[in-house]
Amino acid sequence: MDANTTQLLFFGVIIVVIIALMFRNGRKRQRTAAEMTAGLRPGAEIMTSGGIFGTITAIDEDESKITLRTGPTSEITIHRQAIGRIVTPVADDGTVLNGEPVVLEDAAADPTFGERVDLSKPEPGTARPTDSAASKGVSE
Incomplete structure (x- = not known):
């Protein structure tokens, strides 16, 4: 094969791939639109x-x-x-x-x-944020 034939063949393959991708994307859009209108x-x-x-x-x-x-x-x-x-x-x-x-x-x-949280009365089973090892008398 000469250089011109190879270039034309390569160009034709690129065109076919682009057209195939366009059809694929179009079908995908149609499918999502049909699902949306069905919902x-x-x-x-x-x-x-x-x-x-x-x-x-x-x-x-x-x-x-x-x-x-x-x-x-x-x-x-x-x-x-x-x-x-x-x-x-x-x-x-x-x-x-x-x-x-x-x-x-x-x-x-x-x-x-914007809601104020009252930390003075913790719910059962939860620790207050002010509780720490130092306030409990535990030394490090």
């Missing part, structure tokens, strides 16, 4: 492609419209394709899924931001 149910919190957050109140499958509650008294109607991402999905049984499950004991134990 749309009333009660799910979503963000539109324009950055508006809201909770789905109604879905019209025939006209591809979704009604969002964006505030206590305001609702807007958007097209299905305007959904950017699902913030809080809803399970099949209607319960809201928000990532990791919250353990109520752990959530109640941590103070909220």
Whole structure:
């Protein structure tokens, strides 16, 4: 083979690889979009492609419209394709899924931001931060 044929063959292989990667990425995007639209149910919190957050109140499958509650008294109607991402999905049984499950004991134990913590009365089984070896009379 001469140099021109080798260069053309190499160039053709590069073009084929680029086209194959484009088709692969397109199918991947279609699959994730189909999964997202399958997960749309009333009660799910979503963000539109324009950055508006809201909770789905109604879905019209025939006209591809979704009604969002964006505030206590305001609702807007958007097209299905305007959904950017699902913030809080809803399970099949209607319960809201928000990532990791919250353990109520752990959530109640941590103070909220700005909350004052009374360290004078520790809970049973917990050590106070002021307890140290020096205050107990133990020498090092």
